[in-house]
Amino acid sequence: MSPSTRLQVSQSQVFRMGHVISVLQLSGEELDEHLLQTAQSNPLLVVRRRRQTAIRAGSAHDLIDSTFADRPTSLYDHVLRELAGLAGRGAAMERLILALVEELEPSGWLGRPVPQIAETLGLSVQLVESALDLVQRRVSPAGIFARDLRDCLRLQLEDQGLWDDAAGRVLAHLEVLGTGGAEALERATGLDAATIATRLHRLRRLDPKPGSQFATDLTLMREADVRIEARGDGWVPIFRTSFETVVAVPPGASGDSSPEMRRALGEARALKQALDLRQGALKQIVQVMIEVQGAFFRDGPEALQPLTQAMIAAKTGFHLSTVSRVLNGLLIEGPNGIIPARTLCARRSALCSTDGPSKPKVLARLRALLLAECASHPLSDVQLSDALRAEGLAVSRRVVARYRHELGFAPASQRRLRA
Template structure:
């Protein structure tokens, strides 16, 4: 008996795992491009366009060519593309960046400050503040990830090289412009009236809410990816393909095949397996979200429960980045119309109060209270907070003031004057 050594290298498991990770982390648009490129290079991959009605109203000739859209279609998609380099570091950096992205509001501002985010993550506030500063200077347009109007404008001035000591003084007192006018701002800053007017003219050319430019989402023109229907006493999510093509793998050729063809077949099968795993992840995540938000599908936005992507990741067992990618650009059709799946991730009105009411519910009740108030005797912010508390919605006066401003209602004193 003779013994010999032989080195045998197997790459198939690692190759398949790499496909799964890459496909899970791709957005719908990125996956579409990846599949089209793979089909051009691999003879065993066959791509078929999904047939469905993209247009629900109007003339198709009036709509843009959605399939050819190269630009990011939403604020969330845009920031993930812009911050891909930071996310690629993994570890604490990826965790911090994803936490900041999750707090991003449609205006482009952060929903809460570094201290609150640090407390939730269990990290030092200085570390979160440093990560935020890095993100603010990596992202474009300038002003995204600001915590308030002054910081948003300051970031844009820095980007244009126009920030100086005078305009910093003005930004620190900017809220006085609404209550006391130009005179109060001039007195607080110690600048002349002409200089204040000069700086205000410069500020008015900036964008106070840079995230709004991404609010027109072209994905709203295509068919939904998930349909939610009633089933018994609950609801069920029926998942369609998340991309506009279907992929099939041709059978292996008969007879002797070359090593190149055998490798191409392995790659095609690995990609198909990764797509199936991605579809499974999407189904699990959507089923979990529909179970948590079943009251919404029955009663509407007021019934939304607070639900963060971190909670979804914990409940489904997927990584937070996977949850974020799966929900990116995903459209859901339910009894209340078509909406982005991320809308189901409702924020808590009072972030520090665990188990508190959701932001959509508080906004809805606050809008109703402001619409029903007497013009001659409008409710103060504290009065509005007390009224919401009587309805079982415990929120602070500060939160009420913030949401009142979001709804476009002036303070009580100004509403009384207008009456």
């Protein structure tokens, strides 16, 4: 094989890989737009749009109005709901909390350093720091109200019970990784290679911008990419692009023509191949999520089981990055409304064993217990922990206290006084 031939093959492979990656990252709606735009400039790419199937039970707006009316509509709405009990402690505390909320960036981080916030409020830095530490422990997901990236990652590691001295050293010298690699990080921290690798693996699984998930709320107004329907005792996924858009390369097209036509034919075939790969990956990944979280579509968040993207990757055989790209912006419509697909990736409850319950399930049951308790004899955190344990949800008293704060419920002694 000549050098020129090898170069041509390499360029072709890179071209196809670029198509696959870009197509994997598109939502169903974005994919339709991309296909139509490409077809306008490529005479060998034919896009046929089939008649759309109407959304059952009214429009997407009806579904949102009926099922999401009591859910937060933005990052600020979310944190204000979770801090409602804390803000009710007095005018001074409410003023301080509202000031911190106003400083939030869409990423979930604070937009200004604490000293500047304290100066604006005319308060001491120590007081604002204390209030900030309090709201950081109160709001979920962990990492919201972080001072910076290091603070954001630290909060998430602490929430998962993974914070230790080694993690602190790695975070303190994280910038060294970008300039000198893992070896430079070893020298800066004094840690061995295995410890560095373990801590970096944990950091890569964290969300550096936990507030960004609330910035996608408006996408729930568009049509879902996948619709889940009940069939017999199970669930069947219906993929929007599978019945709405079809791509076909004309069989009579030939590459024995001008360079422009050969380039157009290569682009059309590469795009069709990327679409086939995308559809195959999407079907397998969604099928795994349905198998694990089938009860969610019937019983709601309380039935969510622990499921991570790494688990999906292991079950499907796809790389973790492929799973992440497929789930990015993917919307699923089921009996309980339209949700981001990542909602089904529920992590385990904090400090639980590897076979412990998912956090959404624990939160749902804890909320139900708190709402059903006798006002004059509220349940203590120990009693709540025992009640959850009796239901097969083994969580410690400390975790119950943390989740109770996240749900906006005061300790039992304060709830008793308000009765």
